[in-house]
Every structure is written in structure tokens, then in C-alpha cells.
Amino acid sequence: MHDFHRLPFYRGHQLTLSGRYSILRLALAFLIATAVSIAVDSGAQAQIFRTKAKQGFLYDFDTGSVLFEKKSDELIGPASMAKVMTMAVVFEALTEKRLSLEDEFAVTENAWRKGGAPSGTSTMFAKLNSSIRLEDLIQGAIVQSGNDACIIIAEGMAGSEEAFARMMNEYARKLGHKKSYYTNATGLPDPSMRVTPRELAMLGDHVIRSYPDLYAFYKQKEFTWNKIRQYNRNPLLDKGLGVDGLKTGYTDESGYGIIVSAVRDRQRLIMVLSGMKSKKERATEARKLLDWGFRSFEQIRLFDKGVTVGEARVHGGEIGHVPLIGRGPLTLLVPRGSRDRIKARIVYTGPVEAPIEAGQPIGHLKVWRGEQLTQETPLYAAQSVATGTVYGRALDGLTELLTSWW
Numbered sequence: 001m002h003d004f005h006r007l008p009f010y011r012g013h014q015l016t017l018s019g020r021y022s023i024l025r026l027a028l029a030f031l032i033a034t035a036v037s038i039a040v041d042s043g044a045q046a047q048i049f050r051t052k053a054k055q056g057f058l059y060d061f062d063t064g065s066v067l068f069e070k071k072s073d074e075l076i077g078p079a080s081m082a083k084v085m086t087m088a089v090v091f092e093a094l095t096e097k098r099l100s101l102e103d104e105f106a107v108t109e110n111a112w113r114k115g116g117a118p119s120g121t122s123t124m125f126a127k128l129n130s131s132i133r134l135e136d137l138i139q140g141a142i143v144q145s146g147n148d149a150c151i152i153i154a155e156g157m158a159g160s161e162e163a164f165a166r167m168m169n170e171y172a173r174k175l176g177h178k179k180s181y182y183t184n185a186t187g188l189p190d191p192s193m194r195v196t197p198r199e200l201a202m203l204g205d206h207v208i209r210s211y212p213d214l215y216a217f218y219k220q221k222e223f224t225w226n227k228i229r230q231y232n233r234n235p236l237l238d239k240g241l242g243v244d245g246l247k248t249g250y251t252d253e254s255g256y257g258i259i260v261s262a263v264r265d266r267q268r269l270i271m272v273l274s275g276m277k278s279k280k281e282r283a284t285e286a287r288k289l290l291d292w293g294f295r296s297f298e299q300i301r302l303f304d305k306g307v308t309v310g311e312a313r314v315h316g317g318e319i320g321h322v323p324l325i326g327r328g329p330l331t332l333l334v335p336r337g338s339r340d341r342i343k344a345r346i347v348y349t350g351p352v353e354a355p356i357e358a359g360q361p362i363g364h365l366k367v368w369r370g371e372q373l374t375q376e377t378p379l380y381a382a383q384s385v386a387t388g389t390v391y392g393r394a395l396d397g398l399t400e401l402l403t404s405w406w
């Protein structure tokens with residue numbers, strides 16, 4: 001892993017700044033562009049948040065900045081929050097045209113007994129031996145948290161819920177989730193099924209980014225099926241808080257949990273809380289943490305969309321370095337009135353082998369507050385780089401050899 005600050009030919013200095021954020025913005029922009037690390041000291045101590053939840057995680061959608069965490073990598077029972085992964089598998093199939101919203105799935109006796117009216121669990125009240133459109137099943141799973149809806153989908157897509165769970169785990173590994181493990185499509189209690197708050201939040205992030213049109217199902221306030229109207233179980237959805245998803249969950253073992261996404265003033269936060277004692281406590285703690293997150297941090301725009309952040313060295317290319325950019329505007333999230341030292345660094349594995357395609361992922365801009373890594377923003381090649389001449393490639397090889405010896 002190459003880190004500009006550690007490479008001999010990119011040795012820099014460390015600078016401490018205090019005062020106005022306009023000065024911070026200019027200094028950070030210059031130092032990051034020239035790929036050296038920085039530190040910032042900017043005022044009074046930031047507020048510390050405390051919650052009654054046993055586990056928690058809150059981060060900023062655009063910058064990836066972690067705002068709060070409490071046992072965020074601890075394995076927990078997901079309860080119905082597992083249904084977010086169920087929907088991710090469905091949304092992928094819809095996006096890839098392997099399924100259509102008009103497709104119909106049969107209500108088997110297993111789905112009816114295990115997740116329907118006889119089960120005594122959350123249900124959309126699907127009728128035994130009927131067929132239901134996928135669009136209605138999605139609403140039943142998201143709005144009503146219907147276990148029958150999820151089992152019907154799992155059996156329809158994979159033949160059995162067990163086979164569908166394997167699809168869920170394959171999807172999790174594809175997303176880079178290393179700890180989470182799913183055994184069913186509903187989140188019904190199983191000692192083998194475990195997730196972490198951090199990976200649940202990353203899953204919510206993925207659904208929002210990858211399936212923006214289908215994500216709209218999560219803000220639907222009510223759904224009627226079998227002449228029974230049920231309201232969305234998300235207690236924050238209709239409270240004027242900017243919440244537009246995602247899912248609640250409860251089991252005796254895991255307590256009350258919630259995964260939430262909210263937007264205020266064009267800033268989106270994603271939050272996971274678990275282990276609370278009641279619905280009321282869940283709603284109260286979730287609202288308090290969201291309010292704290294939006295209130296206690298501010299965004300500083302460092303680079304507009306398409307502006308070069310730094311460069312990565314290229315091996316065997318027609319040019320020696322490729323400029324790096326963010327996917328959109330590059331911003332830094334700073335605690336209001338914080339004394340935390342902030343260090344920013346461009347990190348990539350390199351030199352990067354040519355040829356390189358424009359838009360190819362190259363590295364990350366990593367930001368630390370104190371000793372904690374709080375932001376990791378992907379950086380991409382701003383232009384294509386073709387393979388260089390034989391002579392140029394040989395010279396690059398010799399340079400790399402001498403550098404490794406040094």
C-alpha cells in the first residue's frame with residue numbers, strides 16, 4: 001500500500017492550523033493536492049454524544065465521515081433489519097432485468113405458516129395458495145415488515161429460503177462485508193445469523209446509491225393488502241426529520257433496533273442503533289442521535305466536482321502520473337468547535353500499472369480525527385493513460401527497482 005507521505009520522493013511536512021475554516025479550507029486543499037499530511041487544531045472541544053443503545057453507528061453519506069460509533073463492529077442479531085439485505089438481492093435482480101415488478105410469486109404453505117397470519121409475527125396477510133405480484137411483495141416486506149412476503153420472495157427466486165440466504169451471503173461478500181452472516185430472509189431469530197452495525201449502515205448506503213428509484217419504497221407511509229391497512233413501522237418517517245428509510249427490527253435477544261437514513265439541507269446521514277429496551281426508547285434515541293449529527297458537524301468543500309485532488313504515479317504509461325478526482329465534489333466534515341487534530345492523506349497501491357481507464361478507482365483520501373480514521377473517500381483516474389513505449393516501460397521498471405532498494 002503506497003502512501004504519499006511515506007514515499008521518499010513525496011516527503012512533506014506537517015502543519016498545524018487554527019482559526020477560521022476559510023484558512024483551513026485553503027490549507028487543506030493545497031496540502032492534499034500536493035499529497036502531504038496535515039493536522040488541524042480549531043477551537044473548543046466537540047460535544048460527546050451518549051446513547052442508551054447498546055450498539056450504534058452514524059456516518060455522513062457524502063464524505064464517509066464516521067460521526068459516532070459504539071461497539072459498531074460487535075456482532076448482533078439483525079432482527080427485521082436483515083430485510084434490507086433481502087431487498088438488496090431483489091433490487092439487483094430487478095436492475096439486471098432478471099425479474100420484473102409484474103412477476104408473480106406463489107404463496108406456499110411454508111411461507112403462510114412461518115410468516116403469515118398463523119405465525120403471530122409481522123405479516124402482510126398473504127392468502128395461502130394465492131399468487132402475488134413482486135411489487136406488492138416488496139411493499140409488504142418494506143412497509144409492513146411482512147415475514148410472509150420475504151419468504152415468498154425467497155422461495156420464488158431461489159427455490160427455498162436456505163438457498164436464498166446463500167444469495168444474501170454472496171451479496172454481502174461482494175460488498176466487502178466480512179462479518180455479517182445471514183441464514184434467512186426475514187430476520188427471525190437464529191443464533192447463527194449475525195451482522196454488525198457498521199456493515200448494516202454500509203448496506204443501507206449501497207441500496208441508496210445503487211437503486212435510487214427502488215429505494216423510494218422505503219418512504220412509503222402505508223400499504224393495504226388483503227383489505228388490511230398497515231403503516232410503515234419506521235417511527236421517524238413522518239416526523240419532519242428528513243427521514244426517508246430504512247427499517248426497524250426487534251427480537252427478545254437483540255432488543256429494539258433501527259437503521260435510518262435522513263436528509264437535511266442536502267446532507268444525508270445514515271444511522272444504526274441496536275439493543276434498546278422499548279419502541280419509545282428506540283424512537284427517542286434515534287431522533288436524538290440524528291439531531292446531534294446534523295447539528296454538531298459542518299461540511300467544508302475542498303474541491304468542486306472534476307477538480308484534481310492529487311496525482312498517483314504510473315508505471316509503464318505514456319505519462320508518469322495520473323490526476324485523481326472524486327466522484328463528485330470533495331468535502332471534509334469537521335466537528336463544530338473541535339480541538340481534534342485532523343490529518344488528511346492520499347493513499348493508493350502503486351505505482352499504478354498502465355493502461356488506465358478514465359474513472360478507474362485508484363485510491364482514497366483518508367482523514368483522521370486524532371487517532372481515529374473518520375473519512376475514506378474514493379479517488380478515481382481523471383483521464384485515461386495508454387501504455388508507454390518499450391523504452392519508457394524499461395525505465396519505469398528500473399526506477400521502481402531502485403526505489404524499492406532505497
